[in-house]
Amino acid sequence: MSEQIPLSFTLNGKPVAAFVEPRKSLADFLREDRALTATRLGCEMGTCGACLVMMDGAPAHACLVLAAQAEGAEITTLEGQSEDALMADLQAAFVDRNAAQCGFCTSGMLTTALAYVRQGGTPDRAAIRDALSGNYCRCTGYEAIVDAIAGVAEAAMHKEAAA
Amino acid sequence: MKAPAFTFERAPTLGDAFDLFEAGGGEAIYLAGGHSVVPSLALRLQAPETLIDIAAIPELSGIREEAGMLRIGAMTRHAEILADPLVATHAPLLAMAAPHVAHPAIRNRGTIGGNLCHADPASEFPAVMLALEAEMEIAAPEGHRRVPARDFFVDLYETACAPGEILVALHVPVAGPATRCAFDEISRRRGDYAMIGCAVQITLEAGRIADPRVAFLSVGATPRRVPGCEAVLHDALLSAATIAKAQDALGADLDPMDDPNVPPAMRLHLARVLLGRLLGQLENDHV
């Protein structure tokens, strides 16, 4: 085992100072060292999107980032998003549309969806599918997930227009 | 799978990076975005003793105009390429190719320098560099040098940036008012590596083509310009007849690799279809 190195960054709004083994991925650090298990590990090679977290405000694959690379960064996992109004809307829409079956992909789907709607993404189904191209779901067939995101994007557009 | 053990070093400056590489005795590699390196470790395709994180080296970041060239730092993320106004104005071909690189989240972390140094034959940016006739600025302990894109991509996953050297930035000649460009690729699923991809840049004045550059990706070990096709386009009117001739020239220009998933004849056919689509698009935009 190689020597542990010091690491400090902001996790869900709070400072973290820890020692990590260099080979540990950010996903393993979150799950094993911090018990933040909303971040899932599927493929561990960037394909399935189950491990997405927010890194400095944009989605990143926690399986493709070494914990050591998070030095100084701001990391937000799904656990840290529960106060976010838009995330609450997305979660409610996923429940309404039955967009989670086994739920394994759901954290990653919600993370991608949050970034999509925040960036002004439209309810256009093709655009939503494109945004979800790196998120795999083995259960739902995607239709319900696209419905849920389209509904929230639509509402966000009306809110924007009214403001 | 999990990565094998290694030590991790952060290099604040180029000099530190070279020193750390030297100290690594041939068993160290550089780490940029890590989106090619980290999965290769998890799959145990390589097992370096040391990773040297070069992300914080100041010379590697930033996009700016410099003496008629656009200087793009090697640590620029794909998502920044996609969103940057200077890239959109001065190197529109690069901005057009960026949405085809992987998926949105990968684009947030992957860097253009890492992408070019990884030199995957199915990668978009290397072909764009050929079409833009960009220059690669490489730093070595002895000093900096510039290598034209055509000499940079040497072989499969092999570039002119030797082990221990660092790609600092790319320098792209800025587009003129008559520059026209197009990019597209054909892949089985969105975000997958392409079966074929093509970057076209021409100068178009009164319907006539000058300085044509056509580069293909996914046609062999490295991206390729197609001289026969470019000769057909040079000084020709951009018309359906010219496009057909340019497509015909590809047969002599390209010799796609053997691949059971995409046999050479199919790849050549796809190359012709794609070129026709892109030139047709430029012709339509013109009228």
Ligand SMILES: Cc1cc2nc3c(=O)[nH]c(=O)nc-3n(C[C@H](O)[C@H](O)[C@H](O)COP(=O)(O)OP(=O)(O)OC[C@H]3O[C@@H](n4cnc5c(N)ncnc54)[C@H](O)[C@@H]3O)c2cc1C
């Ligand atoms: C699921 C998935 C899908 C992908 N799809 C695509 C795709 O469709 N098209 C595409 O083009 N790419 C794709 N990629 C690759 C992605 O673009 C990578 O991020 C990129 O190729 C490497 O960039 P990086 O910054 O992550 O480099 P790293 O992984 O950090 O480094 C890659 C290599 O380059 C070396 N290196 C990095 N920077 C420098 C430098 N400045 N000087 C010298 N050497 C350096 C490293 O030592 C290493 O050998 C995909 C990746 C994944 C995980």
Ligand code: FES
């Ligand atoms: S576990 Fe990270 S993308 Fe699959």
Ligand code: FES
């Ligand atoms: S709900 Fe099971 S993988 Fe998506």
